[in-house]
Amino acid sequence: MDSPHNMVIETHNLSKAYKEVQALMDLNLTVKQHSIFGFLGPNGAGKTTTIKLLLGLARPTGGSAQVFGHDIQRESVSIRKRVGYLAQDPRYYEHMTARGTLCFTARFFYSGPAPEIEKRVEETLKLVGLDDKADRPIKGFSGGERQRLGIAQAQVNYPDLLILDEPAASLDPQGRHDVLEVMERLRKHTTIFYSTHILADVQRVSDTVAIMDHGKLISQAPIEELLNSKSAPMYTLALKGETEKARLRLSSLPWVTAIQIKPVNSHISWQVTVTDEAVAEAQLLSLVQSGGEVTVLEFGRKKLDLEEIFLTLTEGDQNGKR
Amino acid sequence: MENANALRMVNERGWRMGFANLFHEANGSWWHTRTWLIQTIIWLCMLNGMFAIFLWKPPAEAVSEKIASTDSLTPIEALQQDQTSSALSVFWAYSSMALPIVAIIFAQDAIIGERQSGTAAWVLSKPVSRLAFILSKLVAGAIGLVVTGVVIQGAVAYTQLSLSIGSPWSLLGFLGAMALVSLTIMFYLTLTFMLGSLFQSRGPVLGISLAMAVGGPVLVPMIPFLNKITPWAFFLPITEDMPSGLALALGQPVSSITPVVSTALLCLIFIAVTILRFQREEF
Numbered sequence: 001m002d003s004p005h006n007m008v009i010e011t012h013n014l015s016k017a018y019k020e021v022q023a024l025m026d027l028n029l030t031v032k033q034h035s036i037f038g039f040l041g042p043n044g045a046g047k048t049t050t051i052k053l054l055l056g057l058a059r060p061t062g063g064s065a066q067v068f069g070h071d072i073q074r075e076s077v078s079i080r081k082r083v084g085y086l087a088q089d090p091r092y093y094e095h096m097t098a099r100g101t102l103c104f105t106a107r108f109f110y111s112g113p114a115p116e117i118e119k120r121v122e123e124t125l126k127l128v129g130l131d132d133k134a135d136r137p138i139k140g141f142s143g144g145e146r147q148r149l150g151i152a153q154a155q156v157n158y159p160d161l162l163i164l165d166e167p168a169a170s171l172d173p174q175g176r177h178d179v180l181e182v183m184e185r186l187r188k189h190t191t192i193f194y195s196t197h198i199l200a201d202v203q204r205v206s207d208t209v210a211i212m213d214h215g216k217l218i219s220q221a222p223i224e225e226l227l228n229s230k231s232a233p234m235y236t237l238a239l240k241g242e243t244e245k246a247r248l249r250l251s252s253l254p255w256v257t258a259i260q261i262k263p264v265n266s267h268i269s270w271q272v273t274v275t276d277e278a279v280a281e282a283q284l285l286s287l288v289q290s291g292g293e294v295t296v297l298e299f300g301r302k303k304l305d306l307e308e309i310f311l312t313l314t315e316g317d318q319n320g321k322r
Numbered sequence: 323m324e325n326a327n328a329l330r331m332v333n334e335r336g337w338r339m340g341f342a343n344l345f346h347e348a349n350g351s352w353w354h355t356r357t358w359l360i361q362t363i364i365w366l367c368m369l370n371g372m373f374a375i376f377l378w379k380p381p382a383e384a385v386s387e388k389i390a391s392t393d394s395l396t397p398i399e400a401l402q403q404d405q406t407s408s409a410l411s412v413f414w415a416y417s418s419m420a421l422p423i424v425a426i427i428f429a430q431d432a433i434i435g436e437r438q439s440g441t442a443a444w445v446l447s448k449p450v451s452r453l454a455f456i457l458s459k460l461v462a463g464a465i466g467l468v469v470t471g472v473v474i475q476g477a478v479a480y481t482q483l484s485l486s487i488g489s490p491w492s493l494l495g496f497l498g499a500m501a502l503v504s505l506t507i508m509f510y511l512t513l514t515f516m517l518g519s520l521f522q523s524r525g526p527v528l529g530i531s532l533a534m535a536v537g538g539p540v541l542v543p544m545i546p547f548l549n550k551i552t553p554w555a556f557f558l559p560i561t562e563d564m565p566s567g568l569a570l571a572l573g574q575p576v577s578s579i580t581p582v583v584s585t586a587l588l589c590l591i592f593i594a595v596t597i598l599r600f601q602r603e604e605f
């Protein structure tokens with residue numbers, strides 16, 4: 001069991017309403033130390049609202065939350081001393097250079113000799129690959145450069161918790177790749193809590209995932225657990241030949257619950273859902289081949305990806321509402 | 323033993339969290355750019371240039387036919403008979419009218435601009451108290467405006483004045499007048515900050531503060547009470563009494579300090595409202 005001391009973020013029925021809009025409803029979330037926590041959800045799910053509440057930029061209308069054990073309403077400054085934050089649409093003083101922005105940010109955390117602060121800034125610029133553009137005014141920066149500067153200013157104080165709001169949303173594939181690489185480099189030093197709606201990114205770097213929809217938490221689990229738990233066992237087969245008889249044979253079995261059939265170019269693809277994984281693994285392939293009328297080109301266990309799980313969960317939530 | 327060359331965590335506490343850094347930045351926007359130089363040159367040309375013209379213009383042929391019967395002159399009319407006093411009244415009147423406009427233009431963007439651009443949310447995501455955010459901008463703005471608009475011009479004007487009469491002018495009274503112009507600037511600065519915290523767009527902030535700066539003095543003759551609680555009559559001859567700022571500059575006694583105390587109190591109230599409102603702001 002996780003000790004509460006290992007928890008960086010804990011929310012208890014955290015809620016936020018803007019006039020008549022309930023942006024967040026009874027959020028109960030726990031984020032463990034040194035995890036890369038993917039906070040998933042479509043636009044308007046309540047991700048940015050949650051982040052703003054954690055940082056004291058907005059006030060909750062219900063519930064409570066602690067970051068490093070500090071209350072988000074009463075001890076917000078103490079929290080922000082240990083946090084680095086990248087906003088969804090980061091804005092800086094446009095007249096400043098990247099170096100100036102990082103020096104300005106660093107001085108909120110550190111005093112001490114200017115050369116030491118400059119050394120820290122230089123290290124951070126190198127980390128995000130902006131050292132060659134350090135003295136250019138920000139107003140000429142591209143979206144990717146701004147995002148990398150955003151990560152740099154969030155990281156300049158070596159925070160215990162890095163909160164990134166859609167860090168790769170506005171980037172091209174190369175920019176996304178760079179940002180994810182920086183996140184992976186940082187994972188051994190800090191806890192990363194980041195929101196996104198890009199599922200492939202989550203699957204690549206996160207170890208824990210929470211899925212939000214319409215202001216509600218739909219699911220929270222380690223990513224492997226989520227990928228393995230949310231589906232009945234499924235098997236895929238690529239077949240050639242007369243498949244109808246084989247389909248009838250399988251349909252009559254009590255442990256087969258569904259067969260989805262899809263023609264694909266020169267063969268037919270089946271997706272067979274079963275209730276008993278062991279029986280299926282022992283008998284499914286031989287049962288299909290037993291009549292001799294079909295040739296099995298491929299056979300394997302299907303694993304849902306995060307996108308399918310996400311869609312299942314969010315659609316399920318919407319259906320529940322209707 | 324702690325390495326003196328190592329980075330240390332800042333040790334500010336409470337409301338001061340982030341103040342030093344924010345103040346350094348806000349101050350730098352005045353003094354590490356050409357802002358101070360431009361402001362200084364503008365005010366030197368406008369205020370001190372005009373003062374020089376009034377001080378050293380050739381004397382009028384016949385100042386007034388009323389001169390024969392000075393008993394019937396109001397204090398203001400009597401003042402206008404003397405070229406030095408007249409030049410001083412023009413200098414202070416223009417200072418007290420023009421500098422507030424600059425203060426308003428400067429301050430209208432301080433809160434709204436940062437809120438709209440998103441930089442306020444960025445800064446406040448760092449270990450910064452909201453009080454420090456407001457005060458750093460207010461103090462840096464006040465210093466910038468007062469130094470470039472009052473102190474430098476006042477020092478130059480004092481020198482012009484002393485040269486004109488051939489001996490040093492009463493320094494204490496002159497400093498008092500400078501303090502009252504500074505208080506006038508603070509009144510508009512704090513008023514505009516407060517409006518910036520109450521409204522979401524620049525229109526009402528600029529509209530209300532400019533209307534007060536331009537229309538306020540017009541209201542005083544109609545509502546004399548306003549003279550007691552605002553800086554509108556510090557330098558402008560809008561009542562029959564000698565304006566208190568001008569009296570100070572001329573080394574004369576001040577009839578009442580109530581407007582000074584009231585204006586200072588209003589400044590404090592404006593600051594308090596700004597802070598209370600900004601503490602509740604959501605980003």
